[in-house]
Structure formats: structure tokens, C-alpha cells
Amino acid sequence: METKKAIITVTDLIKKYDDFVAVQGLSFEVYENEIFGLLGPNGAGKTTTLEIIETLRPKTSGKIVVDGFSVDKNPQEIKQIIGVQLQAAGYYPNLNLTELIELFAGLYGANIKPMEMLEKVNLQDKAKAKYKALSGGQKQRFSIATTLINQPKIIFLDEPTTGLDPQARRNLWDLITEIRDAGTTVVITTHYMDEAEQLCDRVAFVERGQIIALDTPDNLIDQLVNSGFERKKEVKKANLEDVFINLTGKEWRE
Amino acid sequence: MKKYSNTTATLALAKASFRSIMRSPSAVVFTLAFPLIFILVFGFLGGGGTRIDVGVNPGSDVDNPVISVLAKTGMIRLVKDKSKEDFDKLLEKGNIDAMIDVHKKVNSAAYSVNVVYTSASRDKGGILKSVLNNVFYDKTLKPTVAEIKESTITGRQYKTIDFILPGQLGFSLLSTGVFGTAFVFLSLRQTLVIKRFFATPVKRSSIVIGEGIARIGFALIGAVFIILLGHFFFGFTLVHGAVTVVNMLILATMGIIVFMGFGFIISGIAKSESMVPPISNIVTLPQFLLSGTFFSIEAFPTWLQPISRALPLTYLNDAMRKVAFEGAGLWDVKFQIMILFIWGIVIYAIAVKVFKWE
Numbered sequence: 001m002e003t004k005k006a007i008i009t010v011t012d013l014i015k016k017y018d019d020f021v022a023v024q025g026l027s028f029e030v031y032e033n034e035i036f037g038l039l040g041p042n043g044a045g046k047t048t049t050l051e052i053i054e055t056l057r058p059k060t061s062g063k064i065v066v067d068g069f070s071v072d073k074n075p076q077e078i079k080q081i082i083g084v085q086l087q088a089a090g091y092y093p094n095l096n097l098t099e100l101i102e103l104f105a106g107l108y109g110a111n112i113k114p115m116e117m118l119e120k121v122n123l124q125d126k127a128k129a130k131y132k133a134l135s136g137g138q139k140q141r142f143s144i145a146t147t148l149i150n151q152p153k154i155i156f157l158d159e160p161t162t163g164l165d166p167q168a169r170r171n172l173w174d175l176i177t178e179i180r181d182a183g184t185t186v187v188i189t190t191h192y193m194d195e196a197e198q199l200c201d202r203v204a205f206v207e208r209g210q211i212i213a214l215d216t217p218d219n220l221i222d223q224l225v226n227s228g229f230e231r232k233k234e235v236k237k238a239n240l241e242d243v244f245i246n247l248t249g250k251e252w253r254e
Numbered sequence: 255m256k257k258y259s260n261t262t263a264t265l266a267l268a269k270a271s272f273r274s275i276m277r278s279p280s281a282v283v284f285t286l287a288f289p290l291i292f293i294l295v296f297g298f299l300g301g302g303g304t305r306i307d308v309g310v311n312p313g314s315d316v317d318n319p320v321i322s323v324l325a326k327t328g329m330i331r332l333v334k335d336k337s338k339e340d341f342d343k344l345l346e347k348g349n350i351d352a353m354i355d356v357h358k359k360v361n362s363a364a365y366s367v368n369v370v371y372t373s374a375s376r377d378k379g380g381i382l383k384s385v386l387n388n389v390f391y392d393k394t395l396k397p398t399v400a401e402i403k404e405s406t407i408t409g410r411q412y413k414t415i416d417f418i419l420p421g422q423l424g425f426s427l428l429s430t431g432v433f434g435t436a437f438v439f440l441s442l443r444q445t446l447v448i449k450r451f452f453a454t455p456v457k458r459s460s461i462v463i464g465e466g467i468a469r470i471g472f473a474l475i476g477a478v479f480i481i482l483l484g485h486f487f488f489g490f491t492l493v494h495g496a497v498t499v500v501n502m503l504i505l506a507t508m509g510i511i512v513f514m515g516f517g518f519i520i521s522g523i524a525k526s527e528s529m530v531p532p533i534s535n536i537v538t539l540p541q542f543l544l545s546g547t548f549f550s551i552e553a554f555p556t557w558l559q560p561i562s563r564a565l566p567l568t569y570l571n572d573a574m575r576k577v578a579f580e581g582a583g584l585w586d587v588k589f590q591i592m593i594l595f596i597w598g599i600v601i602y603a604i605a606v607k608v609f610k611w612e
Binding site for chain 2: 076086100104105107108150
């Protein structure tokens with residue numbers, strides 16, 4: 001990957017909750033117009049890191065700059081140029097999708113047509129439906145639509161495909177790729193290594209609040225293969241999931 | 255970059271919240287259905303006033319001015335055609351409130367009226383006594399009596415609806431403010447709706463104000479509906495017409511703001527949605543029962559009255575009645591408004607401490 005301009009710069013990020021250190025000295029850059037994956041087991045600090053960048057959570061120390069704005073000094077400016085999809089967030093009760101989009105347009109001060117937003121995520125048929133009545137994949141597509149309302153430079157997606165069936169996942173990958181191709185930077189977290197391999201331009205592995213690897217999926221796999229790794233009954237030499245397990249080296253956690 | 259407008263954000267929230275409230279069955283039931291049911295029940299029950307059952311003694315003269323005047327008051331229901339024994343039993347149980355026996359005096363145009371009250375129905379007997387005193391004492395002496403009857407009766411016409419409606423209106427505001435606010439903020443917090451809002455440039459104050467505008471708007475629409483229905487169907491007295499309605503709505507706004515403060519506190523201390531109703535009831539039920547919603551506070555035992563006089567709804571009800579029935583202006587009820595204001599300060603001071611955003 002040729003040298004690119006960093007749109008997010010995280011330097012020595014530390015987050016402590018009482019006596020528990022959730023994030024201990026993270027540093028990484030997200031380049032403009034890429035899909036950047038934060039991978040790691042539950043409790044590794046992915047969501048905490050995202051929420052600190054999104055200005056939703058205070059940090060203990062470290063420096064974060066998003067498109068030239070500091071999270072300490074310009075949180076309002078950052079909010080205006082980012083779109084956020086939270087893990088398991090609900091929407092205002094009793095409203096249909098069109099009305100929810102109108103609400104967010106008001107909150108962002110954006111002048112958009114709700115129907116056009118719904119068309120972007122292929123939900124125009126559900127314009128009058130309530131959020132609760134949507135399927136899992138439709139809910140995630142709607143959540144992504146709400147992140148696009150303010151025409152953000154960066155969107156953050158926290159486990160958008162968790163709990164979705166394979167078709168819905170692939171459908172969402174296409175949507176996320178389209179968004180990247182339209183010029184938006186995407187930061188995504190996921191548990192699925194096949195997803196990261198397919199979707200992400202670069203990935204960072206987070207373990208116990210630290211980054212233990214950061215590169216393109218291809219490079220990471222090559223490195224592992226070059227180190228002499230071999231799969232039993234191999235079809236291919238390795239996939240990204242092997243890198244993940246090999247690096248974190250621990251049992252799956254809930 | 256276009257300048258961000260907090261007003262736009264606040265109004266967008268108010269609009270969303272208002273739509274949501276209008277589609278929420280519980281909000282509509284608490285704000286409109288409950289108060290209307292009570293108003294309908296009391297409206298039809300009373301027929302506009304207290305009713306006193308008076309038995310006419312068998313053998314009494316029935317075709318005389320005394321009986322006909324009593325029948326015309328609309329307040330007194332004359333019970334005839336029963337035996338002396340039946341009447342005695344009814345009187346004993348308080349099923350009728352008094353017995354009347356009218357005879358023409360010998361060698362005179364005047365009547366002699368003999369009334370028997372019952373200790374089973376002292377208060378209604380008392381009303382009858384004063385009615386008789388006012389209407390008939392002079393009557394037996396004078397031949398022309400129509401004017402006295404008219405003035406006496408209209409002067410007492412404080413209808414049930416004039417008492418019940420302001421109380422129900424106050425209760426409607428209380429439940430909308432407390433239950434509605436508590437449920438909405440708790441559920442917005444728990445479903446991370448508020449967290450998602452925080453990822454937009456919206457200010458916290460916009461969220462609270464937007465929600466407040468929607469709830470006040472909804473409560474006032476409910477209030478207008480209750481007042482107009484009471485006025486046109488049950489003869490609720492609005493002394494100065496539209497001005498009185500506006501004054502009542504201003505009082506309603508003050509009331510709902512104070513009551514929403516309770517809701518903010520409850521949303522902060524409740525751990526789950528199932529905890530909202532019990533805690534809300536602790537706030538609303540005592541006020542429902544003790545703030546003169548159904549009965550005048552004076553009717554309570556003296557030890558209970560200080561508690562009644564400490565509750566905010568008491569003062570809202572009081573001010574509403576003064577404005578509606580006595581035609582008082584807002585300045586005339588400044589004492590009640592002041593008490594509400596003090597409650598507001600105390601409640602919001604606590605709300606700021608216990609309210610949780612996430």
C-alpha cells in the first residue's frame with residue numbers, strides 16, 4: 001500500500017476504569033478512504049477505543065486527532081464529520097424509519113431527503129415500518145443509513161455483522177465497500193476473520209488493550225506462512241483466522 | 255461548514271417525541287382516558303350537584319307551594335308512596351336523608367312544615383336544613399316567594415363538575431409528567447438511544463428541552479380537551495371564558511414542569527422499567543388522594559391536613575379552582591404559584607443530582 005494520508009491518529013491512548021486498564025498505550029493511524037479493521041477478542045478494548053475516538057467516552061491519557069481536530073479541544077467538530085453505529089443501540093420508540101431519519105437530520109442539522117437515505121441502504125420499501133419490525137440485516141443497514149446522514153468523512157461500525165446470517169453479512173460487506181468507494185473512511189470492529197480478510201484494507205489486532213499486529217490481511221497471512229506455519233489438511237496455506245488465533249494464542253472468551 | 259443550529263435539533267427532537275407520545279397507548283390513557291372517565295362518572299352521577307332524598311310523610315299535604323318549591327330545586331328528590339314503616343327503615347339506614355310533613359295551619363294561609371333528619375346522613379341533612387331555612391322560613395310568612403327561591407338556589411350552585419374537573423386536570427398533568435417522563439428517559443437511556451444522540455452534535459440541554467416541549471404540548475392539548483368537554487357537556491364554569499382557559503393553561507404548564515421534575519428523578523433512580531410504576535405511584539397516589547382531587551381538603555381529619563398542604567398538586571388544584579370558578583386572575587393565586595415554584599426548585603435541584611445520562 002502506497003503512502004497515504006492519515007485521517008485518524010491515535011498516540012499512546014490509555015483508558016483506566018478504577019483499577020482496571022482497558023486500553024494500555026494504543027497507537028495507530030487510519031488512512032483516508034480505507035476500511036480499517038479493529039480485531040480482537042471480547043474485552044480487548046476495541047469498543048472502548050472506538051468510543052473514545054467518537055468522543056463518547058473520556059480517555060485517561062494519550063492524544064487523538066481526527067481529521068485535524070483534537071478530541072479534547074474540538075469534540076463538536078469531530079461529531080459533525082463522523083457517523084457512528086453503536087453496538088446494540090436502539091432507536092426512538094414508536095417512530096417509523098422515515099421519521100427516524102428526519103430526527104437524525106435535525107440532530108445533525110443536515111438537509112437530506114429521508115427516502116434517498118433509505119434508498120442508499122435499499123430500505124425504501126420499509127419507509128413506513130418501525131425499526132423493531134425489521135430483520136437483523138435490515139436493522140444494521142438502517143443503522144448504517146443513520147451514520148451517513150451528515151455526509152461524514154469517517155464512519156465507525158461496531159460489530160455490524162454480529163448475529164447476521166451469511167447472506168445478510170455479504171450484503172452488508174457490499175454496502176460497506178460501496179461506502180468506501182464513495183470516498184468515506186470506514187473503521188470497523190468484528191469477530192469474523194473471513195470478514196476482515198474480505199473487507200478490510202488494513203487490520204489491527206487488539207489484545208488486552210494493546211495492538212499486537214497491524215498490517216494488510218495479505219501481509220499478515222504471508223508473515224505467518226513464512227514463519228513456517230502450516231495448516232493441517234490444507235486447502236490453502238492459511239487464512240486470517242489462523243493469524244488471529246496464533247497471535248492471541250488464547251481460548252475464546254465470551 | 256454550515257453553522258450548527260441547536261434550535262433545529264431541539265425542534266426535531268420535540269417533533270419526534272410528540273409523535274412518539276401520540277402513538278403511545280399509556281400516555282393517551284393516563285392523560286385523557288382516566289380523567290375523562292372520572293369526569294363522565296361524576297358528571298352524570300351528580301347531574302350537576304348534590305342530591306338529597308327527602309321522604310314525604312304519608313298523609314302529608316302534597317299539593318302545596320312548599321313541596322313544589324322543594325321539587326323544583328333540582329337538588330332534592332322527593333320520595334313518595336311508601337308506608338310509614340318503610341320510611342322509618344330507610345331513614346334509619348340513611349337511604350333517605352330526611353322526612354318532611356307539611357300541613358296547612360288551622361285558620362291560616364301559612365303551612366306548618368315538620369322535618370325529621372337522620373343521624374345516618376348528617377351532612378346532607380345539614381344541607382337540607384340550610385335550604386329550608388333560606389327558602390322557606392320567609393315563605394310561610396309571605397305569600398310571594400319566587401324571588402327568594404331563585405336567588406338562594408343559584409347562589410349555591412357550585413356544581414360537582416366545578417370541583418371534580420380541576421382536580422382531574424391536575425391529576426392528568428401529574429401522571430403525564432411523572433410516568434411519561436420517567437419511562438421515556440429510562441428507556442432512551444437503556445436502549446442507548448441517548449448514547450446514539452451523543453454521537454451527533456446535539457447538546458444535552460436540547461434533548462431535555464425538546465422532550466419537555468413535546469410533553470408540555472401533549473399535556474396542554476389534553477387539558478384543552480378536558481376543559482372544553484367539561485364546559486360544553488357538563489356545564490363546567492369558566493367565569494371569564496377564553497381568558498379563564500388561557501389562565502388555566504398557564505397554570506397547567508407550571509404544574510407539568512414541576513411534575514416532570516419528579517419524572518427525571520425517577521428515571522435516574524429506577525434500575526429497570528418495572529421499577530418505574532411502583533416508584534411513580536409513591537409520588538402520584540398520595541397526591542391523587544390527598545390533594546383535593548376528589549374531596550375538599552377541609553373534609554380530611556386535622557392531622558392529615560398538613561400533609562395535604564405540603565403537596566404541590568394541592569396548590570395546583572386550588573389555583574385551578576380559584577381561576578375557573580371564582581374568576582381569579584393569575585396574580586390572585588400568586589401564593590399557590592409561589593409554592594409550586596418552590597417545589598420546582600427543590601425537585602430540579604434533586605433531579606440534577608440523580609439524573610443519569612447513561
